[in-house]
Amino acid sequence: MSYPDSYYAATAVGAVEHPRLLESIRADVCVIGGGFTGLSAALNLAEQGMDVVLLEAERVAFGASGRSGGLIGSGQRMGPVEMEEKFGLERSRQFWGLAEAAKAEIRERVAKHEIACDLCDGQLEGIHKKRHAGWPEQYARALAERYDYPHVRALDREETRNLVATDDFVAGIYDSQAMTVHPLNYALGLARAATDAGVRLYENSRVSGYSQSDPATISTTGGSVTASFIVLACNGYLDKLEPRVASKIMPINNFLIATEPLGAERAKKLIAGRFGIHDTRFVVNYFRLSDDNRLLFGGGENYRRGFPKDIASFVRPFMLALFPQLGNVRIDYAWGGTLSVTVNRLPHVGRLKPNLYFAQGFSGHGISTGSFAGKVIAEAITGTASRFDVFASLPIHTFPGGTLLRYPGMVLGMLYYSIKDRL
Numbered sequence: 005m006s007y008p009d010s011y012y013a014a015t016a017v018g019a020v021e022h023p024r025l026l027e028s029i030r031a032d033v034c035v036i037g038g039g040f041t042g043l044s045a046a047l048n049l050a051e052q053g054m055d056v057v058l059l060e061a062e063r064v065a066f067g068a069s070g071r072s073g074g075l076i077g078s079g080q081r082m083g084p085v086e087m088e089e090k091f092g093l094e095r096s097r098q099f100w101g102l103a104e105a106a107k108a109e110i111r112e113r114v115a116k117h118e119i120a121c122d123l124c125d126g127q128l129e130g131i132h133k134k135r136h137a138g139w140p141e142q143y144a145r146a147l148a149e150r151y152d153y154p155h156v157r158a159l160d161r162e163e164t165r166n167l168v169a170t171d172d173f174v175a176g177i178y179d180s181q182a183m184t185v186h187p188l189n190y191a192l193g194l195a196r197a198a199t200d201a202g203v204r205l206y207e208n209s210r211v212s213g214y215s216q217s218d219p220a221t222i223s224t225t226g227g228s229v230t231a232s233f234i235v236l237a238c239n240g241y242l243d244k245l246e247p248r249v250a251s252k253i254m255p256i257n258n259f260l261i262a263t264e265p266l267g268a269e270r271a272k273k274l275i276a277g278r279f280g281i282h283d284t285r286f287v288v289n290y291f292r293l294s295d296d297n298r299l300l301f302g303g304g305e306n307y308r309r310g311f312p313k314d315i316a317s318f319v320r321p322f323m324l325a326l327f328p329q330l331g332n333v334r335i336d337y338a339w340g341g342t343l344s345v346t347v348n349r350l351p352h353v354g355r356l357k358p359n360l361y362f363a364q365g366f367s368g369h370g371i372s373t374g375s376f377a378g379k380v381i382a383e384a385i386t387g388t389a390s391r392f393d394v395f396a397s398l399p400i401h402t403f404p405g406g407t408l409l410r411y412p413g414m415v416l417g418m419l420y421y422s423i424k425d426r427l
């Protein structure tokens with residue numbers, strides 16, 4: 005089983021093949037899913053002395069983790085001002101603090117395990133609606149005054165244009181402490197750290213079900229694991245494995261392209277640095293330069309099983325709408341992945357039984373939130389549940405129509421918001 009063709013797969017460092025599970029074994033904890041959430045849970049548990057098995061259906065980071073845009077934002081997917089309105093300032097500040105801890109964890113992991121994953125500082129949010137042009141000033145002030153976060157700067161149209169060569173943005177917000185990363189290489193580095201810490205990692209070992217007992221028996225197509233705890237970390241790829249949490253998330257597909265290398269000069273004229281950029285559209289465009297000066301551009305999504313036949317032709321118009329000057333540029337890679345969103349875009353982290361934990365629904369913010377959810381689950385299993393409890397207390401709603409009928413409702417909703425975006 006290999007990785008889907010992508011810029012990340014073509015530039016992967018240290019992709020080791022792990023064995024398939026073909027026997028019955030025992031462990032303290034069995035983690036299901038080898039993306040950021042599962043890898044982080046496994047690594048943190050092993051560092052606390054637990055005997056951990058991780059079962060991945062395909063390859064490490066085969067899912068969203070190895071295919072994402074690589075933008076590591078500050079805060080939660082629901083912005084701090086909206087969180088204040090919903091939960092009050094104190095709680096919103098608490099979640100901001102947890103998101104800062106999640107960013108710090110990534111920096112620490114990259115340094116500690118010497119993971120070569122192009123971790124770079126900086127992220128720019130491009131404002132595309134004229135009536136929102138005053139928002140950056142207000143946002144920067146709110147973060148500095150209420151969140152002790154002085155790292156965000158409001159940019160006017162000209163300053164934004166000097167950083168990103170598009171006429172689409174009327175203003176911008178620059179966050180010098182947000183980051184970008186080569187997500188597959190970060191995940192492969194975490195996997196190496198996990199196996200070094202003693203995690204037994206199996207690939208090509210899809211879990212078909214597990215018992216509701218204590219200890220539980222987790223069955224794969226080739227073997228089984230008996231474990232005191234299960235951590236479910238399948239996110240948008242969960243499918244029918246656990247119906248009790250499936251109705252809280254909607255799997256959606258999102259797509260990226262990588263251009264041919266643009267050369268250092270042309271690349272610099274397009275984007276004046278290695279920071280990430282995203283806009284404020286409902287179906288967000290996000291992009292950045294790669295280490296070899298390609299434009300990595302994400303745009304467009306669909307809400308059904310299966311990807312468009314020609315992903316490059318699907319994404320290219322989104323890129324050209326922002327950068328018409330790239331009309332003659334070749335697209336070298338095009339790929340898609342599946343992530344999961346919740347109704348209110350808050351992460352869904354919890355416990356179905358005393359020995360069955362799960363985390364999912366990071367809603368496009370999972371590099372940091374997913375990794376951190378894995379860490380707080382590991383803390384809860386090893387006896388310190390305070391940060392886990394904060395996440396688990398978030399209100400998460402069932403999608404109208406549950407698992408069966410959530411798609412038609414979602415498609416209508418998405419259509420409504422994307423039309424609103426264009427007005």
Ligand SMILES: Cc1cc2nc3c(=O)[nH]c(=O)nc-3n(C[C@H](O)[C@H](O)[C@H](O)COP(=O)(O)OP(=O)(O)OC[C@H]3O[C@@H](n4cnc5c(N)ncnc54)[C@H](O)[C@@H]3O)c2cc1C
Nearest residue numbers: 037039040041061067068069073074075211341369370371
């Ligand atoms: C195109 C795209 C762009 C994105 N861009 C960004 C971004 O810029 N910034 C950001 O923060 N987030 C982004 N995201 C979201 C982010 O990638 C995810 O939130 C995050 O990777 C989720 O990690 P995870 O470990 O929970 O899930 P995944 O990485 O999806 O991992 C789940 C794993 O579980 C495995 N699995 C499923 N079922 C089974 C089973 N039965 N048995 C064993 N294993 C199983 C799957 O094979 C998969 O490897 C993007 C996502 C996509 C798809």
